[in-house]
Amino acid sequence: MKIFKCDLHIHSTLSPCASLEMSPKNIVINAQKAGLDIIAITDHNMVENGFYAHELAKETGTAVLFGMELQTREEIHLLIIFDNYETASSFHRRIYDLLPEVENDPSYFGDQVVVDCDDNIVRFEKKLLLNSAQISLNDAVFLAKQMGALVISSHIDSPNFSIISQLGYVPEDLPLDALEVRKKENIPHLLPFIMNKGIPFVTFSDAHYIDDIGKRITALSLNEPNVEEIAKALKAMEKMVPSNDG
Ligand SMILES: [Zn+2]
Ligand SMILES: [Zn+2]
Numbered sequence: 001m002k003i004f005k006c007d008l009h010i011h012s013t014l015s016p017c018a019s020l021e022m023s024p025k026n027i028v029i030n031a032q033k034a035g036l037d038i039i040a041i042t043d044h045n046m047v048e049n050g051f052y053a054h055e056l057a058k059e060t061g062t063a064v065l066f067g068m069e070l071q072t073r074e075e076i077h078l079l080i081i082f083d084n085y086e087t088a089s090s091f092h093r094r095i096y097d098l099l100p101e102v103e104n105d106p107s108y109f110g111d112q113v114v115v116d117c118d119d120n121i122v123r124f125e126k127k128l129l130l131n132s133a134q135i136s137l138n139d140a141v142f143l144a145k146q147m148g149a150l151v152i153s154s155h156i157d158s159p160n161f162s163i164i165s166q167l168g169y170v171p172e173d174l175p176l177d178a179l180e181v182r183k184k185e186n187i188p189h190l191l192p193f194i195m196n197k198g199i200p201f202v203t204f205s206d207a208h209y210i211d212d213i214g215k216r217i218t219a220l221s222l223n224e225p226n227v228e229e230i231a232k233a234l235k236a237m238e239k240m241v242p243s244n245d246g
Contacts, residue, residue, distance in 0.1 A: 004037040009204035014043040016110035018208040023115040024052035034214030038225045040067035044129040047088045063225035077154035077161045080144045098133040152178045157186040170194040178202045200237035
């Protein structure tokens, strides 16, 4: 077992709201600089730039998992993270078809760019990704779990796009692997809204800018940097009751 520093919530140039410096290459270089062992690129409703980041990271000590930040019909953000690109990509195709046919306006939202290993533009994504896929929270979580993903409810202490801001609570029977918070100090205030107190808390950067990569991390004790091991480590954390000092 080894301690792995994980930042599993990083946006790239494919997210209209992220800086255009967030190319796969820059992300991998800066993840390594920040001493991260595992990262996931989690663009809004899309997985494509993760492919290039994974290729680039083969030469480095950082493991790259394939993620997306899915926005459900209820406007709830979920981190969905896979071990391999094929499965991530087939999950993505299902989600992409469920996104409304609304074109991105780059002058208003920003560009959505697929960038290769050498910082070349591969293509601009035309469909607006900052939108809700027409899938319910429940169906999204169960589909992702069935396909072998790690499913983490994003920034549950945020006033927007979080399970608590949208639903008012975290349902008991949802098989979430973890709940992400921006500030550990918020955990005691969130507990009354969480029906299943066993779900562990994690924190990641939600980086949209280079300097934010690795700003918040979760350290996990794993044998290998993969989804199964991460899920196991999170399960073991479930037994720990969060204290006031986080
Ligand atoms: Zn989000
Ligand atoms: Zn995010």
